Amino acid sequence: MPNHLLTSLAAALIGAAGAPAMAQTPSPVTPATAAAEADPYLWLEDVTGDKALAWVRERNAATRPQLEAHPDFQANRTRFKEILDSKESIPMAHHQGGWLYNFWRDEQHPRGLWRRATLAEYRKPQPAWDVVLDLDALAKAESENWVWAGANCLGGRSNRCLISLSRGGADASVVREFDLATRRFVDGGFTLPEAKSMVDWLDENTVFVGTDFGAGSLTDSGYPRVIKRWKRGEPLSAAVTVYEGQKTDVSAFANVDHTPGFERVVFGRSPDFFSTEMALWQGDKAVVIDKPADAQLSFWRDLVFVELRSDWAVGGKTWPRGSLLVADAAAYLRGERAFTALFTPTATRSLAGYSTTKTRVLLNVLDNVSGRAEAWHRDAKGQWAKKDIVAPYPGTLHVTGLHDAQVQDDPLAENFFATYTDFLTPDTLSLGATSSDALEKLKARPTFFDATGMKVEQRFATSKDGTKVPYFVVWPKGAKADGSNPTLLYGYGGFEVSMNPAYSGALGNAWYSKGGVYVLANIRGGGEFGPGWHQAAIKQNKQKSYDDFIAVAQDLIAQKITDARHLGIQGGSNGGLLVGAVMVQRPDLFNAVVCQVPLLDMRRFNQLLAGASWMGEYGNPDVPEEWGWISKYSPYQNLKAGVKYPKPLIITSTRDDRVHPAHARKMAARMIEQGHPVLYHEYIEGGHSAAADNAQRADRQALEFAYLWQQLGR
Template sequence: MKTLDLLRLKRRQLTTLGAAVSLAAALLPGTLHAADAASAPEPADPHQWLEEVLGEKPLAWVKERNEASFKVLKARPEFEPLRQDLLGVLNARDRIPGVSRMGGFLYNLWQDEQHKRGLWRRTTLAEYRKAEPAWETVLDLDALGAAEGESWVFHGAQCLGPSYRRCMVNLSRGGSDAQVSREFDTVSKQFIKGGFELPEAKSQLTWLDENTLFVGTDFGPGSLTDSGYPRVIKQWKRGTPLSAAMTVFEGEAKDVAASVVVDRTPGHHRVFFQRALDFYSSSSFFLQGGKLVKLEIPDDVESGFWGPWMLLKPRNDWQVGGSTYKSGTLLITDLKAYQRGERKFKVLFQPTATRSLASYNLTRSHVLLSVIDQVASKLEEWDFSKPQAPRHREVKAPFPGALHLASLYDSELPRDELADRYVLYYTDFLTPDTLFLSRAGSDERQVLKSRQAQFDATGMRAEQRFATSKDGTRVPYFVIWPKGATADGSNPTLLYGYGGFEVSLQPGYSGGRGRAWLGRGGVYVLANIRGGGEFGPAWHQAAIKANKQRSYEDFIAVAEDLIAAKITSPRHLGIMGGSNGGLLMGATFTQRPELFNAVVCQVPLLDMRRFHKLLAGASWMAEYGNPDDAKDWDVIRQYSPYHNVSKDKTYPKVFFTTSTRDDRVHPGHARKMVARMTELGHEVYYYENTEGGHGGAADNEQRATLQALEYSYLWQQLGR
């Protein structure tokens, strides 16, 4: 997987479906002009001491605020029933085990009440088809943690095909992004004594062969980018110390990261390196004859490789070969011909005003397109079994809702009966997940797994509506109505949003939300605001950097539309979002506090003066801009929540959550915002889990407790 894809995946992992200030806490918007910002000295931030993550004084501060919030929220009559309900959903035995294929096995990480940190296990497709498959445990994370006295969280494994016996298993302490990596044998099910082993870092590694790894990690001073990711890639030979590994590729400190991919497709073996220049652009280089050869494509064109083919997706309109291809188009071309200078492409997908390409998957002879049409999923495919005359067709799949697919194609196997098979998930707001086994080229599919209903949806309904933003843009949103609800202005309503990094929010089933909110009479609303990817790159680019405020205006427009339609009223309207969505919460409630009576602000960015100086924050400047640039800061400071809290405004009693182990979005954001609001006389709730990383929780017990606190708070604030 490419570096940019990895980083985007990390953002998508926070779906609860993903940075900081040195200006004085007393600085109010409008008092400092851009021309002054570059020269005026910056007063000290009185709360910056809270950025010391594990400091004795900050942790004592955290403990005190956690206990104050617990005292109120855990005493609520809803809390324990909610916690038990949510834990029941999280540990339910009929959950569909998500799998990834490696050779002849399907692998899964399973967590439940007996295995809180999980079993890394495997089975065959024949077994997986059964109602109760026989699973073979490969690694017991709870037993490993107990034996080593560590709070290990499984972070996946890089395994060497086609046998997939040798793996580098990644283990995180408490769920942080940083991890240790150890060589593991999936046959003996043991870590290999004297094998490859990397110390804790945000590492990136790939097998070249059984005795060689490409490694990007913390090699010491200068080896990481400003964002804290690998800048240097080295080739590490078995039996030699890491210090003897040879540098083969380097990026620059200002890059997001450097990475390497090894393609072992028979007949098309190749190695290429990549510099992620920012979150949305990159430069790629092939290793040919021991030399690096740059792939001559624009930095904002995403590339992928499939046997002899190269797939290209421009993020901006691209003029090439006498034609112009719109942003979000998917093209395919012969790689060798392209490298010779030819510029002949076939268009596999072209966006429209309502249709965008969410992703594509590859089988042996098909390109599968996941299309978003008015925020619902559709599936299309191209058949390349006859490369000179590829055929396109629409796949008849469940609609409307969200489709997620994963190819079972293993490009390293010369013969593979699953080469044109894939698994397809379907869900919507009120329909439990169903997993199908599908075959490219056919509409026929078999149900592999389906979930029982986790809540009674009788009488509930979902509808799509549109709000009009400040600049006239139509913004779609979904309303899910509980049984018996009417538009009388009194419905407890939870509005969720994200609006960043081209992440799309689509219909999805949540047993926890159904039991804790819909089933208790709450209305749920999902907003598809600009900054997301629901309508392709243009929808995202319309609300970044100088135009980031549009995300907040879109979200506010949805809130106003809910109130105008009497779906709810400010007394009963709450909002929720995490990570970039936490910034959305902060910007929205500081700008329009009168619209809301509850705010759940999860693992948030809030101090936008220093976000780029904390942890991975520098990698997000392509989204927000550079606060050290006077022109950018003049825009950012207008919405930076930490800089826009006022003593004279009345705010809802906000609930901030974060994690001590979050090494992506610094917990100092939430800590300092709470300190700032408290000193100005505003009441808030605060909960900082000591584990969990950017997801906020490391196991189902922690997730259930966190969610029960959040829903107890929401019912306290919004209930009739």
């Protein structure tokens, strides 16, 4: 993939691989963090310490009875689990070796089934799935709380896969080699102990691996720094180092392209979250590939793609950030810079990702935060032409190619999946072909609520600096702009992650159907309008994300959609930081705050678990000038006694080894110390999603909606 590291990091919010499994003791306080020395709650950073867990149990015991007392709690929890377990949900799949692979959870299989079907079988309303691995049976047999963390299959004629299994939903996982033919883990095969490992196949008897090899093998962020070549039959200690990043990097990685005739190995390092250095492995030597540091580069057969995050002046032309360029790979590696632009951004259009069939490049495009798709084809003369993919609009559209590059006569070489949804339309999955304008609808998610009489509109608020900030409003049936609608405002605003329209059975049943208005804000820091929209609100400009969110809240009140008494906000991870910051800055605007798996102590975020990897977004609090920016919005440091804050619900997980649970713990503890009301709940399992299975996810959602109605109900 062109941007496998950045995409995987952003998709998971802040990091997809790296960091030790759990921090068992507080991170050391260095001289550079003198302000932290006065922190009376450092002991809450001891994730599984007796004193810290006793505090957690005490807070959970105080919170649950209050929320479970809401008359809708039990019914909502039951309904949410029914929705999550629905056998009519779309079994999303990817194609490899003639099979469509899917991972599935339902009531009978809470941990899940890894299964597969042919396309002919998949087309049926009730496919006869070929179950490859039953995770519930495995967890029971091994007395482990396994959570599926993915599979990396070699493909081609090989039956070998590397399966990642997480304990309780943490990012750290165990890696074990699996044989698709025998449906068994391979005795004496490639196996890695629990860590945040990076692993990829070179061939059936060799893998590249980055993991915790011992002292010095991890970056400051806790991700792999060293990549080794590991041959079958060797102990891991005998693996040979082939590439190294630097201690201050986010991580190092390896990516193997197995396309016949175009086999390549690319190593790389990420100095920060938004930049990479890449090297092509040639004769056991890693040769650095020339590219802009923050550009994402990938190979596709004889071509190279370059996706720009900054303007690039090259070859007598300046290409704008947000562009996708294509060139001949061999010529590029020789130093030539002759490009064709497959995408250039406009004020309202941005690239939301791309994939390929055997001969086409498929682009996902955001047009005013609604999805469109294009297919680009190169003719015999090397000229590129575009064809629009006919699909529903407006809403969230995503197309992805199904071609398995390792299969010479792949029957799905020119096929793609297209998914579509919006706030009121359940997800659909269609099969497309580059030779046709028609989409064959394969699957549709069931309707989980009655949307009759509901409507959606897009509005714009004006931020503090004059920037127009879009937001969507979902109106329930019969709602009027009378200033009293219970309204939930959701935002994220970071890491170039876009917030797109989506269908939610939970919102439909527990919010819309009871008269609640839902608002999704597309604030700066996200990727809705390309890299510039993100870069406008990072580091010294991070406050602009919060200004945008506040502007949307003010506009909701000014337009009489709601008032401060009935307005609640919600966000997770970086979005948890968002709602924590605006709660502290403008407590008068809100009456409910759902703060999920948040960052909140921005003085120490870079010393907790994977936090050092996010300094490209926020800055380095150990540098006085940069702490000067961060200190102005860091929620934990800006709480004040005597101020009336809305009573927040703060939710985290003990097994969140990405964003340290101490952020949430310490914030709640300080609020209690200062006399502020706060509800706090910490799940033991769940990792960064605070839910290891559908039952836990349903429980968390039921707690959240009980809280929202207690705070915002008329």
